[in-house]
Amino acid sequence: MRVFVTGASGFIGSAIVQELLGAGHQVLGLARSEASAQALATAGAQVHRGSLDDLASLRSGAAASDGVMHLAFIHDFSAYEKAGATDRAAIEALGQELAGSDRPLLVTSGLAGFALGRPATESDSPAAMVRPSEPAALALAAQGARASVVRLAASVHDRGDYGFVPTLINIARQTGESAYVGEGLNCWPAVHRLDAARLYRLALEHGAAGARYHGVADEGIALRDIAAIIGQRLNLPVVSKTPEEAADHFGWMARFVGLDMPATSTLTQQQLNWHPSHPSLLADLEHGDYFKG
Numbered sequence: 001m002r003v004f005v006t007g008a009s010g011f012i013g014s015a016i017v018q019e020l021l022g023a024g025h026q027v028l029g030l031a032r033s034e035a036s037a038q039a040l041a042t043a044g045a046q047v048h049r050g051s052l053d054d055l056a057s058l059r060s061g062a063a064a065s066d067g068v069m070h071l072a073f074i075h076d077f078s079a080y081e082k083a084g085a086t087d088r089a090a091i092e093a094l095g096q097e098l099a100g101s102d103r104p105l106l107v108t109s110g111l112a113g114f115a116l117g118r119p120a121t122e123s124d125s126p127a128a129m130v131r132p133s134e135p136a137a138l139a140l141a142a143q144g145a146r147a148s149v150v151r152l153a154a155s156v157h158d159r160g161d162y163g164f165v166p167t168l169i170n171i172a173r174q175t176g177e178s179a180y181v182g183e184g185l186n187c188w189p190a191v192h193r194l195d196a197a198r199l200y201r202l203a204l205e206h207g208a209a210g211a212r213y214h215g216v217a218d219e220g221i222a223l224r225d226i227a228a229i230i231g232q233r234l235n236l237p238v239v240s241k242t243p244e245e246a247a248d249h250f251g252w253m254a255r256f257v258g259l260d261m262p263a264t265s266t267l268t269q270q271q272l273n274w275h276p277s278h279p280s281l282l283a284d285l286e287h288g289d290y291f292k293g
């Protein structure tokens with residue numbers, strides 16, 4: 001298959017490029033800069049210049065492919081609604097191009113917003129719409145497109161991670177405390193980047209229209225346990241913050257750090273024969289590169 005990948009130059013996308021090439025697919029990667037274009041070419045992908053704001057570039061990338069994986073996202077948490085609107089418009093443009101064909105479109109979503117008091121399953125729908133990619137993809141599926149969704153764990157971890165967990169490490173370094181909110185029993189799911197990359201490939205190859213897949217290996221790790229390892233590795237005290245103190249301590253991360261968002265991937269594992277095999281988040285924190293440099 002020739003697969004158009006948006007976000008191909010990113011942390012997860014670059015692992016997906018390797019996974020697809022290793023399985024014999026061709027990759028056409030979206031690049032908005034010369035640096036990203038060069039990184040993609042070096043990785044063995046074909047380059048498609050364009051950006052999320054240039055819908056014609058997304059349509060022409062999709063038109064030149066047998067399937068699309070959409071991972072690009074503008075991670076500007078100060079303008080999150082705008083980023084969501086750009087994401088929705090991009091998915092709709094990609095979907096228009098694939099409409100009336102059997103070519104798959106896989107979009108990326110997350111696992112915040114369920115608040116079920118138990119781990120979320122693939123059959124659950126979020127109570128609060130945190131990111132519009134999922135409804136956009138499901139609307140396309142309802143119109144007959146082979147669109148499906150990967151709901152990624154809050155922590156996709158591996159060497160090169162610069163997401164939530166490295167942010168917690170930086171905050172601990174800067175403040176001299178490794179903190180959690182309240183009792184710290186709220187949980188985050190996690191998945192290793194290489195397991196996530198394999199899941200994307202399997203979902204592209206075998207996924208069903210309208211399906212929601214969970215990119216989850218660790219169902220839920222208590223924030224207190226993450227804070228404990230960070231404190232131990234940095235030799236810092238591990239402390240609890242009240243929700244009121246959290247805003248000051250965590251800055252923009254405060255809105256995420258107290259979230260409870262455990263999730264299972266039992267159905268995903270069965271449906272796609274996907275079996276995560278790489279280290280857990282806590283093992284990666286204990287033995288990986290998170291505290292080097």
Ligand SMILES: NC(=O)c1ccc[n+]([C@@H]2O[C@H](COP(=O)([O-])OP(=O)(O)OC[C@H]3O[C@@H](n4cnc5c(N)ncnc54)[C@H](OP(=O)(O)O)[C@@H]3O)[C@@H](O)[C@H]2O)c1
Pocket residue numbers: 006007008009010011012013030031032033036050051052053071072073074075108109110152153154155156157163164
């Ligand atoms: N990492 C995680 O822990 C995690 C967890 C849950 C969900 N996710 C989701 O998974 C997806 C991939 O995440 P990631 O960690 O790989 O992100 P990342 O490393 O920040 O990469 C983002 C990708 O999007 C591209 N991009 C950003 N703005 C763009 C624009 N305006 N036009 C075109 N391309 C643009 C970037 O291109 P450049 O190379 O040119 O910057 C890059 O390829 C995202 O949707 C993210 O929200 C990630």
